[in-house]
């Protein structure tokens with residue numbers, strides 16, 4: 001069985017870097033999620049999620065409490081992103097998603113974090129609440145792939161992405177793990 005993460009092939013052809021550049025343009029009239037705020041995050045405007053042009057990270061660590069298939073022997077290399085586009089009132093990570101606990105890091109620093117988790121034995125890179133930072137994360141993965149990242153990418157999200165984002169992530173994300181938050185009894 002070939003376990004090579006799909007983004008490594010895109011990195012080899014240069015498509016991953018091109019994808020990151022194309023996705024960065026999405027921040028100028030943000031519609032990364034169905035809220036479609038249409039704000040220019042690159043000029044400091046903020047939408048419902050309160051996320052800016054940079055990436056904010058609350059925490060990064062080896063998580064042994066994730067779903068067992070993601071934990072394996074070495075733990076899931078979990079990176080909690082700050083802010084959230086879904087903003088559930090019952091959020092268990094309220095201080096991160098609503099209040100904004102975290103520090104701003106650049107794509108280069110985020111790439112370094114993924115490589116550090118890999119060196120610590122992580123089985124995957126598990127981005128928690130990633131959707132509102134999709135372009136910046138792809139940029140970081142492109143940098144990390146060039147520096148030797150070889151772990152599958154987990155998209156641990158609220159399931160609230162726009163279709164263009166899902167299409168843009170094709171071949172980059174290996175495992176989707178959306179939480180089912182709400183549903184309609186009639187559908």
Ligand code: SF4
Pocket residue numbers: 030031032033034035036037038039046047048049050051085131132
């Ligand atoms: S990601 Fe944030 S700014 Fe962009 S559309 Fe969603 S809530 Fe609005």
